[in-house]
Amino acid sequence: MALLNPTQQVAITTADKVFEQIQNAIVEGVIAAGSKISEPELAKKFQISRSTLREALNRLEKCHLIVRKANVGSRVVECTIEGLLEIYIVREALEGMACRQAAQNMTDEEIANMKTMLETHSQAKDLKDGVAYYQEEGDLDFHYKVILGSHNKELINILCGQLYHLVRMYRCQFGMNSPRATRAFDEHSRIIEAIADRDGELAEMLMRRHIAASRKNIENKIALKSEQNQHTHNSTS
Template sequence: MAITAEALPEVTATIADRIFDQLRQAIVEGEIPPGSKISEPVLAARFGISRGPLREAMRRLESSSLVERKPNVGARVITLTSEQLLEIYVIREALEGMAARLAAEHMSDAAIADLKRLLAQHRNDVAQEEWQAYFQKEGDLDFHFRIVQGSGNRRLANILCNDLYHLARMYRCQFGMKSDRARDALKEHELVVDAIAERDGELAEWLMRRHIRASRKATERRLAAMRPSDT
């Protein structure tokens, strides 16, 4: 069946969406390492697509702060500094705290029950890793993603899920999955959900902020341990 002129923009958008998702996953998971130069001709040949949808996908990656374009250099995957990572934690503490409070007001009983089932699965997964790893899959299988979506605030969800979320996941992958906070983090998640189930928005916000603050402090310790000694 021939593609009409009217349908062409929609087809191009669909291709751009697919390429954007694939490139974002490759960047977040480290398949395309930080600092890597992005060659549009190479990617166009790799995916077997024209430059139009690829450029749209690249534009969206730039908007998501995963790719940066510099004059006379071209496009490269971002290389985040430790300071930028900690800034993300500070922003997440405020915004995800707000999301937890709103989730206590707006999440349905069915959605909360489903979230509890998700955490039960997380507990089983972490136990199998001997409480040394707590890495959540993307999207609906991620606790924080669910809370943000449950807030019912689309603008807040857009900020957290289309920008900060993938930057944070990128760092999780780069640091590896091992963590001395796996058991504590899971317990903190369960406390947040309990507060949401009780419709106590103030407590849910406080618990979420405390949880993210604890994660930030743990990250600060790991960053300090990675720095070379002056002696």
């Protein structure tokens, strides 16, 4: 899915379509993290020229989904714990800023649409069961909509353009299930209420706390898994 500012109207090129297909394959793990990218194979698979493929790969590099080195080629990024935590620190700062600006710049209609979206989210079975809070990308993603609502082109470019799919890749790779599912939804609800009240300071604080809590939850899950692995190792040695 190509994520664009809804006000933009652009023609979709072959490179756009290939970029989107490869992007989705990387995010969903169909093309494995850390795997080498074969340009001849991809060009043959999509029946496109190498120049068109390279245009798509250039865009994937800007989205931080692949890394390219001269005389070595392209690889899908590795999903590391350190990389994940660094991204969450960046998100905490920048999405907090976006939230403050959303409180200033969001229209009443945009706010109403977000409340409707959250009502739709609340009906999801996994959320009701408290096991997962999964959001489709783009217009059904709370964070994406808040960022767009900031109406700040630079924040939108960084968070929705450069980092958005990398964040979703990490979510897919590390799993969407979370004991914080219900709490995360409640935090979203409080954030949109702060935005609706035009309280930018509170909205920013709530968003920063929300992302920091998610990061802490991930750290706890990683620590628990490490302990379990160590216990298994000790039991078998």
